[in-house]
Amino acid sequence: MALINDFMSLIYPRRCEACGILLFLQEEYICNLCSIGLPRSNYHKNTDNELTKVFAGRIPFKHVMSYFIFEKSGRVQHLLHQIKYQNQKELAFFLGQQYAKELIQDKFKTDFDLIVPIPLHKNKLKSRGFNQSEWFAKGLSETLNILVDITSMIRHEETATQTKKKKYERWENVEGIFLITNKSKLKGKHVVLVDDVITTGATIEAAWQALKDIEGVKISVIALAFAARNF
Ligand SMILES: [Zn+2]
Numbered sequence: 697m698a699l700i701n702d703f704m705s706l707i708y709p710r711r712c713e714a715c716g717i718l719l720f721l722q723e724e725y726i727c728n729l730c731s732i733g734l735p736r737s738n739y740h741k742n743t744d745n746e747l748t749k750v751f752a753g754r755i756p757f758k759h760v761m762s763y764f765i766f767e768k769s770g771r772v773q774h775l776l777h778q779i780k781y782q783n784q785k786e787l788a789f790f791l792g793q794q795y796a797k798e799l800i801q802d803k804f805k806t807d808f809d810l811i812v813p814i815p816l817h818k819n820k821l822k823s824r825g826f827n828q829s830e831w832f833a834k835g836l837s838e839t840l841n842i843l844v845d846i847t848s849m850i851r852h853e854e855t856a857t858q859t860k861k862k863k864y865e866r867w868e869n870v871e872g873i874f875l876i877t878n879k880s881k882l883k884g885k886h887v888v889l890v891d892d893v894i895t896t897g898a899t900i901e902a903a904w905q906a907l908k909d910i911e912g913v914k915i916s917v918i919a920l921a922f923a924a925r926n927f
Contacts (some may be wrong), residue, residue: 702830713778713787714771725790726775734772737922746924750897751917755904758886758914762922763795764894772921776893780824783832785831788892791920800839808916809885811837811844814892814899815851815874832920834889842888848878849906855879870898874906884912894919 710719713728739745739761747760764772779788813833830846837844853873889903900917907913
């Protein structure tokens with residue numbers, strides 16, 4: 697098998713999804729240098745952080761955290777681009793596993809009952825083929841051993857693509873775009889909402905608006921990346 701892998705990597709050299717350098721055989725998706733050096737937020741270690749400031753006073757969260765800090769033209773942007781536009785759902789899954797491993801290693805108490813990825817509208821899902829937040833969530837789920845729920849919350853309205861909007865329009869109108877289809881399943885649960893990138897926090901806030909009337913529901917937020925500055 698190793699021989700076949702060696703052979704395959706000669707024909708199809710694999711590149712680091714973050715920096716583009718050729719990967720060694722034992723490296724998966726990301727080179728060792730990027731594995732160590734990608735800009736982590738470490739927000740799970742420090743609750744007084746930029747992301748909690750985004751949500752303070754807007755949603756009553758337990759934890760909000762992000763694996764990486766997004767920087768324009770940086771390696772995290774490249775990673776996200778690979779997932780979204782090169783159909784690399786497995787990369788999103790891998791990053792979910794990696795983040796979960798780091799949380800476990802840091803002895804972070806992941807007392808979540810259910811993982812709910814922010815859903816895409818069904819038309820968007822059809823055109824893209826997969827929901828990147830869902831695949832990141834599945835990676836987290838597998839390593840943390842917490843169930844993913846992709847049916848209890850749906851997105852019933854489409855929003856214009858953020859990148860097509862001008863900067864001042866980024867406070868998009870997302871109010872009322874999510875619907876809960878199964879309130880009893882979420883009753884009394886600590887739900888962790890999972891998104892790919894958080895910028896203004898408007899999408900998460902809209903998801904909370906849909907969830908907030910469910911008795912005893914608590915929420916936390918995990919993102920793959922947080923764009924701390926309005927780029
Ligand atoms: Zn790299």
